Amino acid sequence: MSENTRSLILSIRERLKTTRLKITRNALLAGLLLTFIIASSVWLLAVSLEAGLWLSTTYRTILLATVLLAILGALIHQVGIPLARHAGWLSGLDELSVAKQVGKAVPEIEDRLVNMIQLTDGAHSHAPDVFLDQAVRSLGETISPLSFEPVLSTDRFKRYGMFALLPVIALALFIGASPATFTDASHRILSPTENFTQPAAFSFSVQPGNIEIIRGDSVSFGINVRGDRMPVGVDLEYSFDGEVRSSILGMTRESAGRYTYNLRDIRQSLRYRAISEGIESEWFTIRVIERPVIQHLNVRLDFPAYTALTGQTLDPNVGDIVAIEGTKVSIQLSLGGASAESGKLTFSDGTTIDLELDTTAAKATFVVTKSTTYSFSVISFEGIRSDNAISYNVEAVADASPSIVFTAPEPHTELTEEAVVFLTARISDDFGFSTMRLYYRRTESRFGSTDSVFSNIRIRNVAGRLLDQEVVHDWLLKEESGLDPVPGDVFEYYLRIWDNDTVHGPKGASTAIYSLRFPSLAEQYEALDRTQNDTDDKLERLMEEAESVRDAFEELRDDLRRKPESDFQDKRRLESLQSKQEQLESAVDEISKLIEEMTEQMEDNDLVSEETLELFKELQQVVDEVNSPELMDALNELQESMQNMNPAEMQKNLNEFEFNEKMYNQRLERAVELFKQMRVQQDLEEAARRAEELKNLEDKIQEETARLQNEQKAADANKEKNTDEKQQESSGDNQQKDAEQLAKEQEQAAKDMKALEEKLQEIQERMQELDNAPSDQMQDLADDTQDQELPKQMQENAEQLQQEQMDQAQKGQQQMQEQLSKLQGDLGQMQQNMSGQQLQLNTEGLRLALEDILILSERQEALRITVESLSPESPLLRESAQKQVTLAEGLTIVADTLQQLSKKIPQMSRDIQQHTGNSLREMGSSTEALSESAARRSAGHQKSAMTHLNELALLLSDLLNQMMNGSASGSSNMSMQQMMEQLQNLGQQQTKLNQQIQQLLNDAQGNRLTTDMMERMRQLGGEQEKIRRDLKQLSRNRMARNKILGDLNRIAEQMQESIGELQQNRTSRRTIQRQQQILTRMLEATRSLQEKGKDKKREGRIGKDIDRPSPTELSQSEQIEKLRRDLFRALDSGYAPDFEQLIQKYFELLQQIEVER
Structure with missing residues (x-):
């Protein structure tokens, strides 16, 4: 047989095998369905017989055996036989049988399938194999495309299914109509040997049956009556443990066959049953057990150590918690009732913590991490859970982040030469701090590099436990941070603070980023100029307002002198005058603050020499001395005399105010003149300093230019050797950037030079307002500087740098350095000459004034001696009055000279003006007394005038000593x-x-x-x-x-x-x-x-205030002796020879006076 035929036959036989399996499966399913029909029908019949007849045990046994035999027979016949046929134990399902069934079911096949199998198995004629193979293949090809499915008919299933519905419906109706009857009958059939009593007319279904309850609970009893008839009523019979007699209670009928009763507060176990008309239910038991009870709650809070908060115990039975995150909560529970086997602390998110149980107590601990609620539950050994669980709240308070803000300095601050920034920050937190750091970086620099990231240092003066504090730190940029700021540098900085949170880790907060800028010298001087211009304007306005006040006073004075009494309008004018004077004094205070600010600018930025700085400090003292309480006192007294209508007192007060107002204006004029003079001196220093700064800048630019030139030459030399074009291009770009940066510096220098030329012109204009100032020389210097066209040279040099013409640029830079060096030297020489010349003039003027004062003192003493010897009727009193007037006129001339000198000498104290004025007043009073023939009173005034003259001489002597020896007063030389x-x-x-x-x-x-x-x-x-x-x-x-x-x-x-x-x-x-x-x-x-170590300068001691009784007033001889000692010291201190002669002459005069007395 060929392979194709064999393959075809095998596929058909495989299909027959599959069909055989399906036929067996269908037969089994049909058998099972038929068996179900038989079983359900037989069981329905058996249950119906038992339910209706209540068969005895014998008949129930026979009935059950019959049912089982019927079901078993059906099962064997309908299921066993198909399985045996499939297994081959019985015939009827072999291959030929299946083929025949297929041939019958499929008309196209008929007996072809059987013939093919028989031919294949050898049941054939002795025909040649070729014909046999051809016949088999022909049959197979005919059968192969045909389906075998028709042999598997489902008609039988449908038929059986319809029959199966009948017993199923019958059973459902039976069960639905009387489920108890069906269940009981089935139970009796399945228990054939057990005797069953036929039920009474009705039965009880008792609820809740056997149960366990918690002591004190109530139980609701429910009795359902089932039967052919219903009783009239149902009673509940019960008895507690230990009771012999039972109690009977009538139950309440709720509906037909339903009776209920509720027994409350059961404290003891009992048994119960339902009874009615002699029919009783079985006994049921209610067992009373105890529930575990949580009686008391105690909560303790232990806060995190970093908060420094003391532990807190809440009030008993208080479980609501408000605490910082990380707080440890310790809970103690007191238990009652049944002994607890286990217990849990349950949170709202479902997590639990097991309670640690003792006999009558439980405890638990947890850490507060978030807001939640919690409750307790305890379970007894009987499995009874505690009830009425209370839910407690936990409010987790988060540790707030710290806050920090700068309170000083301003967001944009200028740096001084000292390179110190006074930082003040306000920090606050809820529990404290751990660390503070200062972050900084250089963002701009004229010649140096900048920083891309922040460096930091630690700030240590932070109180860790102080929750709201002000942190002050003096940031020394050089010492602490290693920075060396130069003009043009810009720094950014900020502070960052961390709290002391050890639970979640320290949280930080930062200030805003502030900036520091080190201004150039030109910018510092421009700021100083603005302050000086503001001061100058205010001084000019103050002079105008003072003149206005003086005019108003003179007008008021003239009116009051013409009228016998003052009126209301005069009082109003005086009040206006007083208000204006108060405004003047406020303006003086404001100017004093401006000069103090100006002095601090000079000092902080080291803008002037030590000598000039001291002069401005003395100028501030001069301005502070402009205001005087005597002037306001005179005004108040004048106002009081006008109110009292006292003409004599009013005229006296007018004179007093006029005198003080004149001295006030003199002091004001002096302050204005001194400011103008000192500003010129400071301007000269500024011009010299700016010229020096420009020269140093040109030095720096020249050094950088030389470096770039050398790099350019080296790059050209290596150009042929280095084939890396990218490296050459990068090097060239860097050199071009450096050259452009130098060009920008040179352009800025040109602007600074232009500003310096304008400054020189300003100095020349200010010199024209001063006496003995070299304004012509200054004009020549300014013209020469402008002729040199330094700004133009610098601009051209910048263009050369941009074009990388390094040789020409260096030559121009060298030339400009020389020109700037010469300008610096000329300005310094001019300043030195001006100061020296002014010092010489001031010294000579003081010397002459001192000589005049000594002569006036000598003559005043002689006149006093003469007047003391005269009687009131002496005709020489008139002559003495004339001499006194002459002395007063001489002192007036000296006073004017001192006033002019005071405008040039800031060291001259206000006491000089005071003693001069007092001496003049005493001389005037002496003249009035002489005209009134009051010789004794006149001598007293003359004595006072001489005393003031002597004090004035000593003050002038000390001032001369100070000026000639070059020493400055005050604390500036303090060691x-x-x-x-x-x-x-x-x-x-x-x-x-x-x-x-x-x-x-x-x-x-x-x-x-x-x-x-x-x-x-x-x-x-x-x-x-x-x-x-x-x-x-x-x-x-x-x-x-x-x-x-x-x-x-x-x-x-x-x-x-x-x-x-x-x-x-x-x-x-x-x-x-x-x-x-x-x-x-x-x-x-x-x-x-x-x-810092000991100072090499000489040391001194600071005077201390010692409380002791004041000495009595010096006698005349003691005053002369004191003056003598003072003059001895003056001679020992070393004066010029001509001045020593003057002091010696005055000393001899004093000795002569003493001898005459």
Whole structure:
């Protein structure tokens, strides 16, 4: 047989095999379905017989056996036989049988499939194999495309399915109509040997049956009656444990066959049953058990250590918690009722914590991490859970982030030569701080490199536990940060603070980014010029307003002298005059502050020499001395005399005010003239300094130009050797950028030079307003400078740099350096000549004035002796009056000379003007007394005039000594030892003051301050003001600025804040903190001075106030002896020979007077 035929036959036989399996499966399914029909029908019949007949055990056994035999027979016949045929144990399902079934089911096949199988199996004729193969293949090809599925008919299934519905429907109807009957009958059939009693007419279904309840619970009983008839009523019979007799209760009928009863507060176990008409249910038991009970709750909170909060125990049975995250919560429970086997603490998110149980207690701990709720549950050994669980709230308070903000300086600050920035920041947090750091970087630089990232240093003076505080730090850029700022540098900086949170980790906060700029010298001088221009304008306006006040006074004075009495309009004019004078004094105070600001600018930025700086400080003292209480007192007295209608007193007060007003205007004129003179001197220094700065800048540019030129030559030399075009291009780009940067610097230098030329012209114009100033020489210097066209040269040099013409650029730079060096030298020489010439003129003028004062004193003493010997009727009194007038006229001339000198000499104190004026007044009073023939009174005035003249001579002598020896007054020459002693003394005063403030606050203890306390508070504010003034004076010392680490000016500002609070009675804890900061900074400044070592300059001691009784007034001989000693000291101090002769002459005159007496 060929392979194709064999393959065809195998596929057909495989299909027959599959068909055989399907026939077996269908037969099994049909058998099972038929078996189900037979089983359900037989069971329905059996149950119906038992339900209707209540068969005995014998008949029930026979009935059950019959049912089982019927079901077993059906199962064997319908299921077993098909399985046996499939297994081959029985015939009827072999291959030929299946083929025959297929042939019958498929008409197209008929017996072809059987023939093919028989031929294949050898049941054939002796025909040749070829014909046999051809016949088999022909049959196979005919059968192969035909389906065998028709042999698997489903008609039988449909038929059986319809029959199966009948018993199923019958069973469903039976069960639905009487489920209990069906269930009971089935149960009896399945239990054939068990005897069953036929039920009564009705039965009970009792609820809740056997149960366990918690002591005190109530139970609802429910009785359902089932049967052919319903009873009239149902009773509940029950008895508690230990009771012999039962109790019977009538139950309530709710509906047909339904009875209920509710038994409340059951405290003891019992048994019960339902009874009615002699029919009883079985006994049921209710077992009473106890529930575990949570009786008391105690909660303790242990806050995180970093908060420094003490632990807190909540009130009993209080479980609501408000706590910082990280707080440990410890819970103690007191238990009652049944013994607890287990317990849990349950949170709202479902997480639980097992309770640690003891006999009558339980405990648990957890850490607060978030807001939630929690409750407790305890389970007894019987599995009973505690009820009525209370839900407690947990409010988790998050640790707030810290806050920090700068309070000083301003967001954009200019740096001074000292390179110190006084930082003040306000920080706050809820629990404290761990670290503060200062971040900084250089963002712009003229010649140096810049920083892309921030560097940082730690700030250590942060109080970790102080929640709201002001942190003060003196940032020393050079010492702390290693920075060396140069003009043009710009820095950015900010502070960052971290709190002390150890639960989630420290949280940080930062200030805004502030900037520092180191202005160029030209910019610093421009700022100084603006301040000076503002001061100049205010002085001019002040002079005009003072002139207006003087005119108003003269008009009022003339009117009052013409009228016997003043009227209301005069009083109004006087009040207006008083108001204007007060405005003048306020304007003077404002100018004094401007000059102080100007001086601080000079000092902080080192813009002037030490000598010029001292002159401006003395100028400020001169301005401070312009205002005088005598003038306002005279006004007040004049106003009072006008109100009292006292013409004589009014005229006296008019004269008094006129005298003080004249002196006020003289002091004001002096301040204006001194300011103009000093400004010219400062302008000369400024011009020389700016010329020097430009020269140094040209030096720097020339060095950079030479470097670029060398790099360019090296690049050209390596150009042929280096084949890397990218590297050559990069190197060329860098050189071009450097050249352009130098060109920008040169262009800026051209602008600065142009500004310097304009400054020279301004100086020349200001010199024209001064006497003895070299304005012509200054004009020549300005013209020569403009002729050199330095700005133009610098601009051309910048263009050469941009075009990389390095040789020409270097030549031009060298030339400009020489020109600027010469300009600097000329300006310095001019300033030196001007100062020297002015000093010589001032010294000569003082010497002549002192000589005149000594002569006037001599003549006044002689006249006093003469007048003392005259009687009131002596005719020589008129002659003496004429001599007194002559002396007064001479002193007036000297006073005018001193007034003019005071406009040139800032060191001249106000006492000189005061003694001159007082002496003139005493001479005038003496003349009036002589005209009234009052010789004794006149001698008294003459004595006073002589005393003022002698004091004036000593003041002029000291001033000459100071000017000729070149020493400056004040604290500017204070040695380091003196500064240390003064700082220590101020520190001791501050310590005592802090203790007094603390004691006062302790006495108040949160109560309202009494009047005495408020007065004491203001006195303490006055003491703080005195310490502040002394500290402010000390801070003006140049050595203090260079040596002391702490900022004395900042300390003074803090003192000013405390003074305001003390005087306004607004002290608080912050006041104490600030006072402690003040003391700490003063001690740091003292230690800083000690660490610097001893000063090489001579040391001195600071005078201390010693309380002692004042001596009595000196007698005439004692006054002369004192004057003699003073003149001896003057001679010992070393004067010029001509001045020594003058002092000696005056000394001899004094001796002659003493001999004559």
